[in-house]
Amino acid sequence: MTWLLLAEAGVPEGGLFDLDATLPLMAVQVVLLTFLLNILFFRPVGKVVEDREGYISTSRADAKQKLAQVEQLEAELAEQLKGARQAAQAVIVEAEQEVDRLYREALSTAEAEANRSKDESRRAIEAERESARTQLQGQVDQLSVTIIDRLLAA
């Protein structure tokens, strides 16, 4: 390992606080390391981290926007659903009214028909009765004439 001993004879005494050309050279080395690490480490890693932060914030904003859209659509659909329910209700009410009306109509025609046929029957019965009575009257008259004739003849 003597090749490491680059200094010739007559080297300084040494000591803890021995400041020498190590100082500026170390400063240059640190500055070089700064540039090297900037290229190799800080810039690429910073880019990746900041890209990810950007990606996350845009994704978040995107998701928020989509959520707002979904909420709006949901509200719209709820509105539509409400409208549809009201329409259905109206249709049902209308149908019920229609049914009711038809029922009443049918009922009234049926009643009218029934009344008419009842009247007719009554009139027919009246007529029958009248004719029967006149017929009977005629027979009675005939009989009475016959009886009188017989009595007179006897």
Added chain:
Amino acid sequence: MALLPFSLPFAELEVGHHLYWQIGDLYLHGQVFLSSWILIGILLALVLAGTRNMQRDPLGLQNLLEFLWNFIRDIARDNIGEKYYRDWLPFIGTLFLFIFVSNWGGALIPWKIIELPEGELGAPTADINTTVAMALLVSLAYFYAGLSRKGLRFFELYVEPTPIMLPFKIIEEFTKPLSLSFRLFGNILADELAVGVLVYLVPLLVPLPVMLLGLFTSAIQALIFATLTAFYIGEGLHEAH
């Protein structure tokens, strides 16, 4: 530091010995560079492995890197503010990662296996040169931040809220790098020494709690350095007027 006559393997204590490299008239602490290169290599390998195939849904190492990135961003953003933190994130992050890797690497990697002719490998942050270098970079950074943003009005900071503060603020410019560098250097060196002494005295089990405490303080030191850096830069950029 003098060693006791009997010395155990893996349990020597050396302080202030350096592996000197010479470039022209200048001397370098070779062991600091060797260990820092190994640690930077590990750090870069980790980063390369983790960023090779990045997904939007992170897998494996990418998770760790993203966690670190988020952690560093929070430090930078909390102290500097939303508007400017991006410019300073790499600097703060590099300081944090380098200090953290140095501190933990210094404690966790068995450096003693590699024998050097002089000195020993260890945390690069246990050398005063490293910490002063980084502290001075921090000073430059916040001066640059303030001056480039506000021009000479940056110095209005010195007389706020009252001109009485001027001398204190000027003294502060010197104490900031001083305290930054010595805090880190002192903590890491003290931790290494405490562990070293304990290992030297009782090689088994006893040093473990101190080692764990050392790992904890090491992480805290990295966080403190990075947070203070961010705070100073934020102060330089601050629009109070």
